[in-house]
Amino acid sequence: MTTVAHARPDAHAEHAPMGFWRKYIFSTDHKIIGIQFLFVSLFFLLVGGLLAMQIRWQLGFPNTPMPGGKILPETYVASNGVILPEYYVQLVSMHGTFMVFFAIMPLLVGVYANFLIPLKIGAHDMAFPRINMASFWLALLAGLIMMTSFFVPNGPIRSGWTNYAPLAARPDLSGVTVGQMLWCIAIVVLGLSSVMGSLNYITTVINHRAPGMTWFRMPLSVWALFITAILGVLALPVLQGAAIMLLFDNVLGTHFFDPVAGGQALLWQHLFWFFGHPEVYILILPAMGMVSDIIANGSRKPIFGYHSMVFAIIGIAFLGWIVWGHHMFMSGMNPTLGSTFMVSTLLIAVPSAVKVFNWMGTMWRGNLRFHVPMLNAIGFVSMFTIGGLSGIFMAATPVDIPIHDTQFIVAHIHYVLFGGSLFALFAAITYWYPKMFGRMMSTGLGKAHFWLTFLFYNLTFFPMHIIGMGGQMRRIYDPTIYDFLKPQQPLNVFISYAAFALFAVQFLFAFNFLWSLKFGKKAPQNPWDDNGMEWSLPNPAPHGNWERTPNVYRGPYEFSSPEAEARGTDFLPQYVKLPTDRDPAPVPVPAAGH
Amino acid sequence: MTHATQTIDQMRPPFPAEPGAGVYSNKLGMWVFLASDVMFFTALIGSYIVLRFGAPGEWAKPGAVLNVPLTAFNTFLLICSSVSMVKAYAAIQDGKKYFLRPVPGKLLRDGGLKFWLLVTMICGAAFVSVQLVEYFKLVHHGFTPAGFRDGSLLAGEAAADPVKYGLAVAGLYGSSFFTMTGFHGFHVTCGVISMTYLYFTKVLPEKYSPQDYRGIEVIGLYWHFVDLVWIILFTIVYLI
Amino acid sequence: MRWWLPDAGSTFAGPIDTLFLAILIITGIALVLVEVGLVTFVIRYRGRPGRKAFYTHGSTRAEVIWTAIPAVTMVALGLISNHYWVLIKGRRSVPPNAYHLGVHAKQFEWQITYPGPDEKLGTSDDFTVRNQLHVIVNQPTAVELTSEDVIHSFFVPEWRLKQDAVPGMHIIAWFQPTKTGEFELGCAELCGMGHYRMRAHVFVHTPEDYKAWVAQQIAAGGGGGGGGGSE
Amino acid sequence: MTTPTTTHKRPNYMLIWLYLFIMTVAEVSLAFELPLSRNVKLLLLLFLAVWKALLVALFFMHLKFERWRLRLIFIIPLPLAAILVTAAIMEKVF
Ligand code: HEA
Ligand code: HEA
Ligand code: CUA
């Protein structure tokens, strides 16, 4: 026997007006927290970009003084402004660290899981708003700790974002002392923040869906974010454990990764990549989900093969746990193990294929609207495909032999992470900007930014495949000391110029983003004619979202359906009740006994 | 004190649960957290297993370095705290908010929530203190996370009988022992602190009732998990 | 300026480059399919006044097709790759007649130990040379990789050979040079600030030249900084 | 969700506590007193440990009385843990 749902404990009752601090700084409103994440992680994206520019300067113009290099302390640059080898390695390591852990991951999960999940499933807020707030402040703290490592003696880590032991475990070998500890501590704190966030998302999706929001009526973005949260909850603790052991090796003199005392160097790699590969799917699945929503909207068509899209997400997430060894083919790992990891890795192409082709199927015979989000979404599909396909080369173990740890890998990284995640983020930011700030971003600037980014991005990263095939290793300070690399130096110079241009055009976006906050044109309630629950609310949505828990009447992708045509539009939101619709059974609350 | 006559399901909380998982959010959230904690201990315990498998030498014989009787007593403490925790849960289910209450015709008084939770906290605190004592003793005798401190008592004995003391792998032994037990101890400490907090903010003011005792159930889950982890640790670290 | 893998210098280059080409073709087809598809859709189905989108939730047939094809391709690719992987890196792949050298990596140099006249490692007549790798053309050679401090990686692009040298591990990698001449040995695993200059010269000799070189090294009292690439 | 027809009776917690206690004593004595071969001991000890852990999980944590949905949450990580450890051990034993 079930009784009718009473007002949720988190309903509007407690959402009385409050002061500035409670409202914007120590807010427990999932939307505000999402926006806080947005600003912080965009800042870290900028930091990562600035580091990248210095990397490119060094690779393009080795031992020529870097413009403005003189202002950096002499532990980083020579007196004449030439980057020092130590500093180069630190640049690369921190670039990777900031981009992966403090830019893209918070942008996708911190911002959009927070902002979208409750809005799209018709919940009033997260299941645990206070834990949610804590998760933001911990993430910020972690970022600041990571930043401070630039200002401590010997500077930040010098062992790549992967921190391979024993290099990272032995200060006497790496020459880094405080920086390494700060990295470990920051990662532990960040892990805590992610776990708090993720368990919030999982609980919210499972327990707080509005009446009628059945599992298979959830938008793919919510599905992706939900699966991502599961990955996060299970993967990050492993990294935390590993980071703690690394920290102890550094400060307590333990010997986990120190072969001299019987420790194992490969153990670190196993732990790191067991986290690391699920992590890279944490960095792509939410992007895939949001792109699915945007492409369906831009094509004015239901997503092609909704169910297989869901199962593809689940499949990718599951396979993601059994492929980590593909980062270790050359590490001396048991070759038989290498074979199994190769097969599982190659299989990931299958669910990915389903997604790519279903996106195309969605556009097929559509009625495409090329608004800025749609453009970036299409950019995502085309660029992620390139990145994914280059993954196939590396997955085939024999082919990985020559290209492992070369710039070919670097090309892959950026095709999936920039061409993939970041393009999806440009799309998502523009798409949900009105929901966040009540204003639209400038379309003209948006289009200019997209096309220029698309151009320079390919000019920057595509040639990396070639110099990688040519054999240029990763993380080397000066390619020109190798005779066999000298001939392709011009290509490095070319890449650097392209990279500078790429960085420059990002400021179109930055400007568009900041300018529109104040001067963007006011957003109509449903600017993209979309079906999502979030558009039933005013822009920006009030604290507590809905006055009364809304009802959901249909799936999220009912574009151009006969019913819609009957209404003279080409979309039919999930919250619209047609005369033919019956109200969903109110959320059943199991009575005593459960 | 089993309620054979009672008809309603005693093992499912009587207050409204959210849809979906069919349990209220705090409980679901705690379970998800426990799942992630499993992965955290996997990293630590897994590394221990891997390192011990690949170790260049034999591990120290059980009891050679570590004080097993003391730890066995500690294990006993933790098991007791676990049962007292679950008794506290049962007590509030039956609405016994009190501390102790005499039962006519019975010699023992009947314990309520306040009593059992206090017992749990005390056992937990005792466990941590005993562990600290153990640590200090070990370090004093020369067993550190880095292995045997040279010139120390243990180092001497180990030099005399390298097999018994697993001299070859003392470093790994120290590393894994202190890390694993240390983080377990940390978990216990967190548990005790949060229970103390609940005790003063919710239990003493009698905020819990048979209709709503979520806090007790949730902290209970955490506590039993920590106990579970210790059961594993005790066996693989001290006895094997 | 080279737009392809370096010139082949060992027997591995054959299969690896072919495999590379094969994957390039497979993925190339997939890529063209996707990109051309996207462009045509963008042009043909661009929104125009009065145009209606075709209302469909998908087609199981199509989806089965584009699930099955990649699946089959990938499994096939996996089997083929594994065949060569075992031949190249398998624990039992080292030819019995291989000529063994000791390669000891440390920050930031390569110490190569030669078996000397008795052609056996670990005997008194071994000698060690810094940053100079001398091998015999067409002679299966096995390098026994060890590391002093951190992880390094033995990388000779022309030979399509890369293998990490891990402290605490003793890893054997083998190869068979097919071209005489001078090459470069680089370190492919970040091993500290000097990673970029951890470079050695590789000389592939004819058997005679090699014997001569060995003799000359013995005469010179072996070992020591054999000059060369130790910047 | 409607109330299940089955109603669970509360287990006798004290009895479980007794089991746990006895098994702990058994473990310690097994490890030190019994003259068994090392591997046999190892197996027995692990067996006891798992058994105790199960008792705690099933009765104290009520997993015995929960729905599968909830049990799954706790079960999912275990295979992952197993995969990680086996793969990492393969380095040394092949
Ligand atoms: C968002 C992040 C992301 C994503 C999604 C991926 C996706 C994939 N990655 Fe990548 N990877 C990284 C981020 C990512 N990677 C990073 C950061 C590194 C470097 C880490 C470091 O060392 O610093 C790395 C490194 C890396 C390596 C190690 C290389 C080396 O160090 O030697 C390998 C090896 O197998 C690999 C493989 C793959 C594969 C097979 C996929 C697959 O998921 C791709 C699947 C997608 C497709 C295949 C395209 C779409 C499919 C079709 C169009 C259908 C038709 C296709 C076929 C029939 C083939 N990646
Ligand atoms: C998402 C991840 C990400 C992103 C976006 C980038 C972006 C870039 N990376 Fe990336 N890179 C990595 C992840 C990423 N990288 C990783 C993981 C590694 C491996 C590290 C390692 O080896 O350990 C790596 C390594 C790496 C190398 C290899 C170094 C080496 O091995 O020697 C190089 C070299 O060219 C490089 C260059 C660049 C360039 C030019 C960009 C450019 O695209 C940067 C363009 C600039 C921006 C994207 C910033 C723009 C943002 C703003 C303007 C902020 C807007 C602000 C508001 C709106 C308020 N990167
Ligand atoms: Cu040695 Cu890089």
Ligand SMILES: [Cu+2]
């Ligand atoms: Cu990977």
